[in-house]
Amino acid sequence: MRVEIREAIETPDPPQKGPGMTDLGAAFSITRWEGGRSAVYSADGNAPGGRPFLDGIEIQMARPLREQAIDLELGKADLVELGPNELRRAAGGRRIWRSAAVRLLALVFGPQVGDARLREALALSVDRAAIHSVLLQRQGEIAGGLLPQWISGDAFLFSTAADAARARGLVGPLRAPMRALTLSFEDPAWRAVADRIAVNARDAGLMVAAAPANPAADVRLVEVRIASAEPWQALAGLAASFGLAEPPQSGSPEALFAAERRLLADFHVIPLLHLPYVYGVGPRVRGGPGITPLGEWRFETLWLEGARP
């Protein structure tokens, strides 16, 4: 089975980014690895659950979403990631696998942005609804909190409304140079979102310059995977990802809400959206779905039509 992903993973050894590839270890073993370019996994006959149906999996990395969609259409790939635009263009009847909203798209400020007014103003300026409806074609959920609604159950309590007037009031006293921020995004797929944030920020009197892969940027647009459906574990994982203090665990939902609010209180992290993993599935692929609600790959139950039995 040929799989394409947009990430470029240099080493197969953990920790690895991205969904899926760490999940293959139970039934497949690596037979070839070209860092950042491609990887080949072969079926493991001694797998605990028995030998998978697929003989092997070829993974092509660093493949742009648009190219993936084309490869899927042309039959060059069996499983590809779909972005919002590709999802919109996907031909009718195409099989799509979606996870739950397990990716958090958020803005994370660097330590150099010490003025909380500036961070809050940016948080208030972002029109999440427009990004959700237009740029993401209504995929996922608008996020005010770190955890998605399906995990915490109280995500709706976090405000997501934009308030440009209040944002302007916050940054009004600041001098122009202090109102200038650099915004970095790792994945080119998020350029449109970053640009939109810059446009929104301008309405608030902030001057945000978006540029890809800038380690010294004042604020970064990051995507973080939520690795657990258990609320406290998910919150702890997110806090660790953002470099925030791990919240003390407690059993009550109120404590979870309070812990999440504390993490967001100083606006170092601004949650924007919770997004699912979305895959386009080729017509040869049978079985599945090949992903779990958390976006984990479960390819051992898949097989390819017309393949050697």
Added chain:
Amino acid sequence: MTFGTRLLLVFTAAVVASVGLVEWLVWGTTRDAFERAETQRVNALVAQFQREFARRGAVIVRAVNGIAASDTAVNIAIAPDPARYYGEAAALAASSPLDLLELVAGEGTIISSAEWPARFGYKEEWLAGTTGWKARGAFLRREELPDGVTLALTAVSEAHAGDRKLYVTGGQRLDREFLSSLVLPEGMRVLLYRNLSSAFSPGELIGPTGAAADSAPLVPIVTQALREAREFNRIVGGGAAAETVHALPLASGKELLGVLLIGSSRRELVAIESSLYVTGLLVAIGGILVGIAVAWWATARVTRPVRALAAGAAKVAAGNWGATVQTSSADEIGQLARAFNRMTQELVAQRERLVQAERVAAWRELARRLAHELKNPLFPLQITVENMRRAHDAVPEQFEEVFREGTGTLLAELANLKQIIGRFSDFAKMPAPEMQSVNLNDLASEAMKLFQPQLAQAGIAPRLELDPQLPPVPADPEQIARVLRNLIFNAIDAMPQGGALTVRTAAQNGGARMEVADTGQGLTSEECDRLFTPYYTTKTHGTGLGLAIVQSVISDHKGRIAVESEPGKGTIFRIEMVG
């Protein structure tokens, strides 16, 4: 200033003036021709710009209308959720000649923007409030972009689907690429100032290769064009960098959005002017040199005979009456030289004749005087001798007494004759003066004292008016004293009825002046003229040599003597001695 110098200056001035006049005429004609060509070139470029502007406008209108008429536009207009068309403008712009394209919902909300995709959902207020976009065609507009504001040639079209409407706004930037599409003749450049901010911004003055490097001289032009909203020309810079700049304001309605500057280098004109200047300078220098050479030649040809004539005249003035001038030319100068030579020949001849006549006259006068002087004593001698002969023949007894008396008379008259001959001898043998420092005041006082008795006897009042500051003068005191005695003696003779005799001295130009004035009957002007002629006298007695001797002495002392007299008013003799 000599004649030669004047001639040189006239020649040089004439050459320089001629060269300057020609230079001025050529320069003016060249400049006019260049300015006409310049105007034509600028007008051609302005027309080209306007054609290109109109052509681009037509292209934009056609493209925008095409998009508005497409199924895509209709689909977007009727779509219940236009959000899915967020990226449509970029795709449509990529397949059209438009740099800028926005799809805007009927109520003015941006659905999709090619130039600024992230601006979806924002309102374009200026669209919704206006109608008749199709008739308006292309127009200039400020367009906001992520990286700032730009000037664009824009057109708007509307797509209608039932009661739904979609605005399609598209355009092209007026930027350096637009400018680079203009074909410019050699030596011309085109710049565009985009009036995108309230104050002048140097960065908005662009050329085909980017921001204009030397924008400072153009700032006043842009400012004036924006202020006056009219076309005009202005020359900026100097020397080879000089440039004629034509300013063409670009307006949209009443708003001035830009100024097109068409610069035409004046390097060629400056080069031509420089060449003319150098040529004119060389010609002028050549002319001056030629003028000098011609003037020298003309001077040599014209003034040499004139100088020779002047030298000849100077020789004549110095007494060389026989001086002649060499000439070989047949022109007026030659005629003048020949006339001069004839004149000097005539002068020499006349002088010879005059000297001859004077010599004869002098001899005659001398003879007459001598005869006159000698005749007076001779007559008593003759009478005495005849008396002695008659006494010897007729009265022998008285002869001895007569003889005694007669010989006495004869001796007296012979002494008289001897005295007369001595005077003539003195005049002939005037000695050279023995010069020494002399105070004329002393000589005057002594002379006056000498004649004191005669003056008193003649009833003449003596007066001495002597200058105590009189400087001593070099003179022979004996001869000057003789002069004074002569003049005083003459004055006494001129006042038989008495009168006043004044001797006065005064310092004059480092020398001395001495006057002897009487109050006698005076002299006529004719007498004054002849007064110093030897043997001329106005008196019934005397030899007429006194004043001639006086004049001879004063002349030997390099001095001057003059007489001033009128009948009935006395006479003044004035002697001037050099210091």
